Amino acid sequence: VAAIDQASCIGCNTCYTACNDGAYQAITHSALHTPSGKIIPEIITGRCAGCNLCSLVCPVSCITMVDISPTDQVETWQERISRSDFTVSDGIITNNP
Numbered sequence: 001v002a003a004i005d006q007a008s009c010i011g012c013n014t015c016y017t018a019c020n021d022g023a024y025q026a027i028t029h030s031a032l033h034t035p036s037g038k039i040i041p042e043i044i045t046g047r048c049a050g051c052n053l054c055s056l057v058c059p060v061s062c063i064t065m066v067d068i069s070p071t072d073q074v075e076t077w078q079e080r081i082s083r084s085d086f087t088v089s090d091g092i093i094t095n096n097p
Contacts, residue, residue, distance in 0.1 A: 001048040001068055002026070002055060004041060008062040011038035015054035015063060023053045049076070 016029035026047035055063040
């Protein structure tokens with residue numbers, strides 16, 4: 001899964017946009033605020049599938065991919081769809097409330 005180095009993150013939220021629009025919606029951009037007002041994205045590890053898109057778009061390379069313990073399970077996209085978290089219709093993904 002992805003891991004963000006909070007000290008080197010500049011708070012541009014490019015990773016959030018890439019993950020939200022093109023991957024697994026596994027990053028939240030409103031979780032951590034620094035005293036200077038910078039918003040640090042946070043990885044939702046249960047959703048992260050390790051696609052590496054966030055680290056590829058990061059302009060300061062503060063995102064690395066880390067191994068998770070064998071006991072930690074990350075759901076596959078098919079498992080999430082079958083649980084009805086998302087609906088796919090005409091190629092468009094919709095979050096279900």
